[in-house]
Amino acid sequence: MVRSYIVKGIIWKEWRELFRTKTIVATLSIISIMFSIILPLIFSFALTLEGTDESIPIGGELGNFTTELEKMLAGLYILFLPLFLTLIPIIASSTLAVYSFVGEKERKTLESLLLIPATDFELLISKILSVYIPAIALGFISNLIYFLIVKLYIEVTYSITLLPHPIYLLTVFLLAPTLAFLVVELNVFISIITDNIKTAENLQGTILLPFILLLIGTLSGAVILTLKEILAITITIAIATIGTLKALEKKFTREKLIT
C-alpha cells in the first residue's frame, strides 16, 4: 500500500525545488506561450494574408461543420494545431523527469532520499507524480488559453461559433495525459540507469523522436488521426504505462544508484 504522506512529502520537496529553479520555469512558460498563443496567432495571420482557399489538412470527422470555411477552420484549429499542444505536457514532463534520480545523484542528495522510510514503489510513484502533475496542469492551462484565443478570433473574424470537437477533447484530455505519463516513466527509467545528466539528456532525445516524427507526419498531411485511431492509440499507451511501471520497479536498485 502506498503511504500518502510519503508521496505528498516528496512531491512537496520536488515542487519547492522546481519552482525555485527559474530557468526551468522560464523554459516551460516559453513553450506554453509559444504553442498556445504565438502559434495560433501566426497561423491566423497567415490565413488572413493568404485567404481561406489554401489547401490545409482537414480531418474527416468534423461534426456539425457544414460549409467549406467551417470545415477548414475546424480542421486547422481543432485537429491540426492541437497536436502541437499535445507536445506541451510531453516536453514539460520529459524535461523534468530526466533529472529525477540522476539529478539527485549529481547534486549528491540521493543518499538522503534513499534513507527516508519509503518503499521503492513509493519513491518511484512520488517522483513520477511530482513531474506529471505540473506537466499536465501546464498542458491543460495552455489548451484553455489556446481554445479561448482561437474561439474569440474565429467568432470575431468569421462569425462562426467554435465548439470543442470530440477529437480535440480526446487528444487533450486522454491521449496527451496518457502519453505524458509514459514519457515520464521512460525518462525516470533513463534517470535511473544513467550516471550523469548529460548522458540522460542524450538518451532523452530518443524518447521524444517518435513524437516529433508523428508531428512532422501530421504537418505534411501524411498522418491525420481519426477518433477511433486516437482511442486505440490511447488504450495501447495506457497498457504500455502499466508494463513500464512494473519494469521500472524491477530495475530500481538502490545499491546501483549509490555505487
Added chain:
Amino acid sequence: MIFLDNVWKRFGRIYAVQGVSLEVNEGEVFGYLGPNGAGKTTTIRIISTLLKPDEGYVEVGGISALEMPEKVREIIGVLPENVNLYENLTGEENLLFFAKVFNLPKSVAEERIREYLEFFGLENRKNDLVGKYSKGMKKRLALARAMLHNPRVLLLDEPTSGLSPEVALEVENLIKRLSERENITIFLSTHNLDLAERLCDRIGIIINGKLVLVEETRKVETFTSEVIIKIRQKARNYENILEKWSYQIVENHIILKVVNYGEEVPKIIKDLVQNGAEILEVYPKRETLWDVYMRVIRGG
C-alpha cells in the same frame, strides 16, 4: 539494538566487508574506527539499508534490514559523511521535508524544527538556502535532520570532520547528551580517536573489511607492565643500576619493564636515590586508544 552476523560485501573483486559480526546494545555509543577504505562507510550503509550484504544477516532494533528495510529506516537517523542536504531548499524546508516523510504531526514537526534550529544555532538562518550555508552549518543541519524523528539508532559517519573546533565540541557534547538522556544507540564511525575515547562505551577497529578488535573503551586504556620514572638528572648516568631490568631511556625518563610493581619499583627508586638521583615522578605507563589503534593497524 544493532546486530550483524557474518556480514560480507564485495564490490567487484574487492571485499569491502569480510565476515563482520557485531552487536551494539541499546543506549550504547559504539565507535567504529579504521583507516580510509577499511569498510567503515560500507558497514554504515549496510546497517542503514542502502546496501545489501552479499552474505550474512543484519538486524536493527529487532527488525531484519534485509526483509523490512523501510521499517529499519523509520527507526534510524543517519548523518552521512557528505551531508547530502538539498541546497535549493532553506534550512527549515530541509527539516520540514524529513518531518513530512517521517509522518510527524504538523504541530510536533513545527515545535521540533524550531527547537533543533535553535539548539544548533541556525534559527537566524532558517530561511536562507542551504547552498549559502557554511560547512559547519550544513553539518549541524544534517545532524538536526538525522535526529528530527527521534530515532532509536543514530548512525554517524565522521560527525565532526570539517568542523571548527568549537562546533566539533558542540556536536560532541550533543552526542554525549543524546546517549545519556535519550538512551539512543549511537554507531559512530570516526578517524578522531580522541573523540572516540571521550564518547564511546566500546570501540571496534576494522581493517581491510575485517573487524579485528572490539573492546570496551575503558579497558583499552589499560595499565601496561611498564613504569615511568622521571628524574632531575640525566637518566643515562644511572644505567649501571638499571642493568638488571629491561629498560629504555628518553632524556630524563626511565621506562622500566617490571613484573611485580609493588616489590620492584620501591627497590629501584631506593637504588636511584642512594646514587644521588632526584626522583620527580613515578607513574605506570598507560596504553591509550591511540597506542592500541596504531598497534592494531600496524598488524600488532
